[in-house]
Amino acid sequence: MENQNDPLEPVIAARLKLLREQSGLTLDGLATASGVSRAMISRIERGEASPTASLLARICAALGLSLSQFFAEGEAPPSPLVKRSDQPTWKDPETGYVRRAISPPRMGSDVDIVEVSLPASARVSFPPHPASKGMTQYVWLFEGVLHMTLGEQTYRLEQGDCLFMPVGEGHIFHNPSDSPARYAVVLDQRKRI
Structure with a gap:
């Protein structure tokens, strides 16, 4: 799960923490809803671990998101075309x-x-x-x-x-x-x- 060379690791960390907080969930609450340990979620949020596809899908499902929605940046205006x-x-x-x-x-x-x-x-x-x-x-x-x-x-x-x-x-x-x-x-x- 360690992946210090992945440029998306800090993006995933920040995005997960933001989405968890926006959902009003504590680490314990997200752990319970996703079936992923509190310690692992915390490590991902701190950028100390990279989630596998399976693990990230479980977290996203608990947040009510698809993987695509998780990776979608929320700041750019919506556009029907994505290059x-x-x-x-x-x-x-x-x-x-x-x-x-x-x-x-x-x-x-x-x-x-x-x-x-x-x-x-x-x-x-x-x-x-x-x-x-x-x-x-x-x-x-x-x-x-x-x-x-x-x-x-x-x-x-x-x-x-x-x-x-x-x-x-x-x-x-x-x-x-x-x-x-x-x-x-x-x-x-x-x-x-």
Whole structure:
């Protein structure tokens, strides 16, 4: 979890603390809501640790945010166009998973589009989380091979395949190949319960 070379680490630290405080949550409150330890949240807020994708997703869900909303800067005025050079990119320090937020932030849409590059043999697990229950997403594979595990069912995706799935029940992204997998995640945050 240590990642002293990540230029986003201080941004993540400051953003997490700001969003937690704006939500009126204490460290203990966010820890309880997210299932992430108080000590880890504190270390992330101080810039002493970089969260994994799974850990950050749990924190964001507890704050009522998607990962894209978390990385969206709140100071620039909303624009329907976001240039590639302005799309926030983040790398998971544990798996090498690289995530780029495609959607223009703060447009009032319930849909987020994210591009992900998952290194060869990498696996990213998103455990079940009540705050995400009822949300859905599409996973559209552009390059490589991807195994998606939802509960007991594993789906093999190849180039061009698209999988529709619930989010809150937990899932695993796994690249079983020896080359990167590149895919889009289209997340619909409207809750269908």
